[in-house]
Amino acid sequence: MNQMNIYMADLVHNRFMGSSANDTVPYNVASISAYTKSLFNKNTQIKIFKYTDDLIEAVKENPPNIIAFSHYIWNAHLNQSIGNYLKEKYPELLIVAGGPSIKTTHNEIKEFLEVNKYIDLCVINEGEGAFLNCVIAYDQGAKSFMDKKQIIPNVGYLSGGSLIFEVENKFSDLDNIPSPYLLGYLDEFLEQGLMPIFETNRGCPFKCTYCAWGKAALSKVRKMSLPKVLKEMEYVAEKYPQCADWIIGDANFGMLPRDIEIAHKINELRKNRPSIKSVTVYESKNTTIRSIEISSILRKSGDIKKQQDFSLIALQTLDETAQKYSKRSNIKLDDVPLKIKAFRDAGTGVRTDILSGLPGESFEGHMSTLRQCFDYGFDHIGIYNVIILPGTEMETQESRNNYAIKTKFRLKDNAFGQYNDIKSIEQEEVICSNNAITEAELLTLRCMHWHIWFGWNHGFFKPFFKYVYKNHGLNPVDIIYKVATSANLKNNLKTSLDCFKENFEGEFFESPESLREYYFNPSVWSKILNKGLSRAGFILNAKFIQDKELYKSALEALTNVVSTNKVEKDKLKILSNLLLQKRIWPDDIFNANFKQKISLKLTQNIAEFFNIKNSNNIFILNKSLSEQKTIRDRLKKHSYEVRPRMAIINTLLSIPDAFEMKFSQEKVVHQREELIYT
Numbered sequence: 001m002n003q004m005n006i007y008m009a010d011l012v013h014n015r016f017m018g019s020s021a022n023d024t025v026p027y028n029v030a031s032i033s034a035y036t037k038s039l040f041n042k043n044t045q046i047k048i049f050k051y052t053d054d055l056i057e058a059v060k061e062n063p064p065n066i067i068a069f070s071h072y073i074w075n076a077h078l079n080q081s082i083g084n085y086l087k088e089k090y091p092e093l094l095i096v097a098g099g100p101s102i103k104t105t106h107n108e109i110k111e112f113l114e115v116n117k118y119i120d121l122c123v124i125n126e127g128e129g130a131f132l133n134c135v136i137a138y139d140q141g142a143k144s145f146m147d148k149k150q151i152i153p154n155v156g157y158l159s160g161g162s163l164i165f166e167v168e169n170k171f172s173d174l175d176n177i178p179s180p181y182l183l184g185y186l187d188e189f190l191e192q193g194l195m196p197i198f199e200t201n202r203g204c205p206f207k208c209t210y211c212a213w214g215k216a217a218l219s220k221v222r223k224m225s226l227p228k229v230l231k232e233m234e235y236v237a238e239k240y241p242q243c244a245d246w247i248i249g250d251a252n253f254g255m256l257p258r259d260i261e262i263a264h265k266i267n268e269l270r271k272n273r274p275s276i277k278s279v280t281v282y283e284s285k286n287t288t289i290r291s292i293e294i295s296s297i298l299r300k301s302g303d304i305k306k307q308q309d310f311s312l313i314a315l316q317t318l319d320e321t322a323q324k325y326s327k328r329s330n331i332k333l334d335d336v337p338l339k340i341k342a343f344r345d346a347g348t349g350v351r352t353d354i355l356s357g358l359p360g361e362s363f364e365g366h367m368s369t370l371r372q373c374f375d376y377g378f379d380h381i382g383i384y385n386v387i388i389l390p391g392t393e394m395e396t397q398e399s400r401n402n403y404a405i406k407t408k409f410r411l412k413d414n415a416f417g418q419y420n421d422i423k424s425i426e427q428e429e430v431i432c433s434n435n436a437i438t439e440a441e442l443l444t445l446r447c448m449h450w451h452i453w454f455g456w457n458h459g460f461f462k463p464f465f466k467y468v469y470k471n472h473g474l475n476p477v478d479i480i481y482k483v484a485t486s487a488n489l490k491n492n493l494k495t496s497l498d499c500f501k502e503n504f505e506g507e508f509f510e511s512p513e514s515l516r517e518y519y520f521n522p523s524v525w526s527k528i529l530n531k532g533l534s535r536a537g538f539i540l541n542a543k544f545i546q547d548k549e550l551y552k553s554a555l556e557a558l559t560n561v562v563s564t565n566k567v568e569k570d571k572l573k574i575l576s577n578l579l580l581q582k583r584i585w586p587d588d589i590f591n592a593n594f595k596q597k598i599s600l601k602l603t604q605n606i607a608e609f610f611n612i613k614n615s616n617n618i619f620i621l622n623k624s625l626s627e628q629k630t631i632r633d634r635l636k637k638h639s640y641e642v643r644p645r646m647a648i649i650n651t652l653l654s655i656p657d658a659f660e661m662k663f664s665q666e667k668v669v670h671q672r673e674e675l676i677y678t
């Protein structure tokens with residue numbers, strides 16, 4: 001063979017950007033490429049692909065010897081569809097697949113290969129060493145090793161209907177993996193501004209049952225060489241300062257003492273490069289003091305106002321039974337208040353992630369978890385459904401039986417597309433009930449979660465909730481519960497919430513097949529291809545952002561469930577009026593200048609609450625010209641005139657406070673002014 005051509009594909013559905021899979025560089029396959037290239041000494045050309053159309057074109061122009069697909073929930077069906085297409089056209093191709101979704105037992109691997117017939121070889125666990133072995137075997141005579149039933153460690157394949165597979169519990173020495181950044185493998189993706197992912201260590205000692213890192217084989221934490229990590233960061237910062245957001249991909253950044261040095265390096269690199277706006281880290285559990293120190297180092301540079309840059313304490317649940325069943329009992333939680341305080345002292349917001357539907361967590365257990373999150377004072381409470389990930393302990397039949405887990409399937413957000421007439425859709429399997437919670441209870445919770453996302457995380461009701469918590473001692477969870485279950489809502493609000501529940505339920509299907517049958521129907525398919533598709537919660541966000549009367553009704557409902565007497569009700573009405581006046585209605589952004597004086601009679605404690613002082617009840621609300629421009633550009637980019645809701649949804653995802661003004665610090669010169677909004 002003169003030259004071996006290898007294509008490495010980490011494909012995404014690239015119709016819409018905005019998900020972390022779509023927006024990050026394909027580090028995983030680049031690392032495997034760098035390792036292969038360094039140890040396979042023959043003439044080899046390796047190309048990396050992220051976009052499906054590019055891969056198809058490249059194969060047509062110059063069919064490679066080997067294609068390797070990285071396999072995860074955002075591209076499993078895409079890989080299958082493209083893999084089948086390529087295999088039919090180019091039967092000589094050797095197709096390899098690997099990734100966290102690939103299961104590890106004999107039976108599971110066999111079943112996987114029987115279903116995914118396009119795959120010749122399936123790489124188990126870590127990719128670098130096993131893929132190199134595939135390349136070496138291929139070099140010795142194309143696919144002849146398969147006829148000979150030759151064993152390739154950590155690689156499975158079918159031969160005459162039997163699985164040939166042997167596991168070898170030996171991982172590559174991470175020091176032997178050259179940097180894909182320094183070799184230039186990721187340059188073309190960094191040039192596009194995609195997010196760089198840095199891997200400073202690999203593995204996680206915890207065993208959460210719903211997580212792919214929880215597998216026993218991946219529990220040992222191994223370090224990348226420190227000089228390599230620091231050089232990679234220097235390389236990206238110096239050559240690609242346009243990459244605004246960085247990710248440290250480690251499961252527990254801060255676990256190792258040297259992580260302090262890495263944080264200092266990031267700080268040093270960001271100091272003179274304001275274009276590097278945020279660095280996401282997944283903080284280490286059980287190493288509180290170091291996590292706090294790292295957070296404080298990282299806050300010294302960069303834009304700490306960005307939500308993504310909030311310090312994350314991923315609680316998932318505070319329910320003891322759920323912690324036990326998901327094997328998280330060994331993660332210490334008693335120092336959460338200390339961490340939050342320290343993060344705040346370092347000048348940053350703090351966010352948490354919570355899961356809904358975990359085995360063992362009842363309706364009341366989940367409510368307590370949420371209440372506690374508000375008591376802790378998290379600035380952002382991200383609540384997600386439990387998704388059953390392939391290859392995790394939770395996915396096993398034993399776990400499903402133990403906890404009576406019932407699931408349904410829904411289209412993975414924005415993960416669909418058509419390539420060369422090949423239609424593809426990704427699904428996610430979501431827990432809809434278990435032996436601790438019913439489907440109806442989870443539906444009520446979804447409605448409550450929406451209020452938290454819209455009202456707290458995006459901030460549209462946040463001052464109201466904070467005021468009531470401080471002055472009435474009422475936890476937002478209890479206020480939201482009353483609204484979500486109230487029979488006395490105004491018609492427009494009731495209709496919108498009912499419609500949300502209906503849309504939400506309509507997203508779920510009994511099986512992946514029924515999901516595809518529905519979306520592949522030509523009329524549905526052309527609609528979602530042309531107009532896009534969004535989740536029920538995002539659609540409801542957009543409605544409340546567009547519709548002033550609806551927003552008013554929601555504020556009124558909150559006021560009604562809180563107020564016990566007329567005096568307090570009047571105060572809450574003033575507060576609601578203020579929130580209403582702070583709002584920007586999307587149509588206005590194209591023709592208004594948002595520097596407005598408003599006249600509003602605030603009670604002293606409301607004024608104090610907002611930290612605003614003004615004896616004349618005249619205030620300035622402002623949205624800077626540059627912010628206005630950014631929002632207008634974003635709305636236009638997402639075709640506001642044609643698809644206003646989708647444009648609002650996408651704008652809000654990247655600019656959470658896009659549709660609100662802030663109090664200006666400027667002095668009010670004139671004493672009297674017209675009300676701008678009435």
Ligand code: SF4
Nearest residue numbers: 204206208211213251
């Ligand atoms: S959820 Fe986090 S702590 Fe748990 S296994 Fe996964 S990476 Fe480790």
